Amino acid sequence: MTELLRIENLKKYFPVRKVVKDNYFNFRGRGRRAEFWWFALISTIFSLITVASGFKVIYIIFHLAIFFPSITISIRRLHDTGKTGWLLALLIIPVIGWIVILVFLCSDSTPGENRYGPKPEGYSGLLRRIKAHVKAVDGVSFSISEKETLGLVGESGCGKTTIGRTILKLLEPTDGLIEYRQEDITQLNSNQMRPLRRKLQIIFQDPYASLNPRMTVGKIIREGLDIHNIGEKKERDAMVAEVLERVGLPRNILDRYPHEFSGGQRQRVGIARALILNPEFIVCDEAISALDVSIQAQIINLLADLKEEYGIAYLFIAHDLSVVEHISDRVAVMYLGKIVELAKTSELFSNPLHPYTKALLSSVPKPDPTLQQERIVLQGDVPSPIAPPAGCSFHPRCPLAVKGLCDTKEPLTVDSDGHQFACHVVEEELFAPPDASA
Numbered sequence: 001m002t003e004l005l006r007i008e009n010l011k012k013y014f015p016v017r018k019v020v021k022d023n024y025f026n027f028r029g030r031g032r033r034a035e036f037w038w039f040a041l042i043s044t045i046f047s048l049i050t051v052a053s054g055f056k057v058i059y060i061i062f063h064l065a066i067f068f069p070s071i072t073i074s075i076r077r078l079h080d081t082g083k084t085g086w087l088l089a090l091l092i093i094p095v096i097g098w099i100v101i102l103v104f105l106c107s108d109s110t111p112g113e114n115r116y117g118p119k120p121e122g123y124s125g126l127l128r129r130i131k132a133h134v135k136a137v138d139g140v141s142f143s144i145s146e147k148e149t150l151g152l153v154g155e156s157g158c159g160k161t162t163i164g165r166t167i168l169k170l171l172e173p174t175d176g177l178i179e180y181r182q183e184d185i186t187q188l189n190s191n192q193m194r195p196l197r198r199k200l201q202i203i204f205q206d207p208y209a210s211l212n213p214r215m216t217v218g219k220i221i222r223e224g225l226d227i228h229n230i231g232e233k234k235e236r237d238a239m240v241a242e243v244l245e246r247v248g249l250p251r252n253i254l255d256r257y258p259h260e261f262s263g264g265q266r267q268r269v270g271i272a273r274a275l276i277l278n279p280e281f282i283v284c285d286e287a288i289s290a291l292d293v294s295i296q297a298q299i300i301n302l303l304a305d306l307k308e309e310y311g312i313a314y315l316f317i318a319h320d321l322s323v324v325e326h327i328s329d330r331v332a333v334m335y336l337g338k339i340v341e342l343a344k345t346s347e348l349f350s351n352p353l354h355p356y357t358k359a360l361l362s363s364v365p366k367p368d369p370t371l372q373q374e375r376i377v378l379q380g381d382v383p384s385p386i387a388p389p390a391g392c393s394f395h396p397r398c399p400l401a402v403k404g405l406c407d408t409k410e411p412l413t414v415d416s417d418g419h420q421f422a423c424h425v426v427e428e429e430l431f432a433p434p435d436a437s438a
């Protein structure tokens with residue numbers, strides 16, 4: 001099969017900022033203790049400077065900008081606690097304030113560690129400074145062939161949706177390579193991406209939030225045709241009617257609004273919107289999670305039929321492993337921003353190698369009550385993607401973790417006849433030299 005999409009070492013980090021600004025303007029909220037003292041200090045300083053400067057305009061402007069939020073927070077705190085600390089705060093000597101500010105500024109610009117680990121690049125500035133990065137996707141590689149469905153599974157927050165959106169350039173990747181039909185699209189801007197948008201589409205998880213409530217169904221579906229200037233008006237109407245029929249909706253709903261439909265019907269509208277441009281690849285981002293079970297079955301069958309009919313490739317992101325098993329040709333398992341195992345669907349479900357995949361599969365209920373099922377219950381929570389554990393990121397929860405190895409050395413992805421996994425122990429078991437004494 002021809003390769004359609006190739007992802008190489010893809011990374012997407014989100015900066016974690018200290019948002020002083022939000023507390024500053026959040027008059028309804030309760031000012032945090034640190035913020036309260038901070039504002040109180042600065043307002044004291046500017047009050048004194050304003051007086052000392054003979055009320056020059058610039059100082060009065062600064063004074064007003066700092067003083068009123070400070071008073072608002074102080075009053076709020078007084079109201080919440082009944083304490084009179086704010087009065088005391090306004091009497092603090094301005095010099096102490098300047099020392100605090102200097103220490104604050106210096107500590108921001110020095111490299112080193114904070115409580116999240118090493119400080120990231122761009123760690124500077126007073127407001128909205130970057131404290132750390134959420135490593136939502138951290139070095140992911142895979143490819144998808146024409147007419148292939150790659151299932152992507154993993155716990156909530158492991159980076160599945162971020163991968164889908166980054167591939168489509170709805171989010172800018174931090175690093176890595178995205179190729180579409182051997183063309184590098186990683187650095188393309190939104191104008192350069194526009195022709196490709198016809199070929200790369202997405203179906204969103206929430207059929208209630210993903211449709212504009214102010215637009216009729218007809219306008220929602222034909223919007224792509226209008227943007228890409230495809231066909232004359234009559235042709236567009238015909239194309240919209242045709243695609244509606246294909247997804248199982250009547251033609252007479254064009255002038256109705258999304259709120260007039262059920263969840264399943266709305267998701268069909270979302271599918272019609274993705275299909276109208278005749279795409280080659282669709283990211284189905286939890287496309288059935290918000291639907292009830294009977295509607296889920298209809299939508300899955302519809303997606304499978306469309307794949308057969310139009311030769312579409314899917315990245316199928318889902319939680320439900322039985323659905324993924326049903327629809328996917330290959331399955332990738334994600335944990336904390338990395339792919340830990342990737343194999344053909346039948347191979348992965350019959351012979352999972354990675355301990356995390358085994359635990360995940362053990363949670364799928366079997367329809368046969370006579371089958372004895374051993375459930376692997378993982379201990380602890382998923383670590384924070386801001387500061388993932390050293391070595392193998394699964395080691396704090398892994399029943400097979402080897403001290404001194406798994407907590408220090410990150411496992412590399414190994415390919416065993418198309419079955420990829422990243423685990424020291426499995427690698428040793430599979431590739432251990434035959435025992436000479438046997």
Ligand code: SF4
Nearest residue numbers: 392395398406423424
């Ligand atoms: S590398 Fe170690 S900690 Fe990670 S999955 Fe394998 S055995 Fe578990």
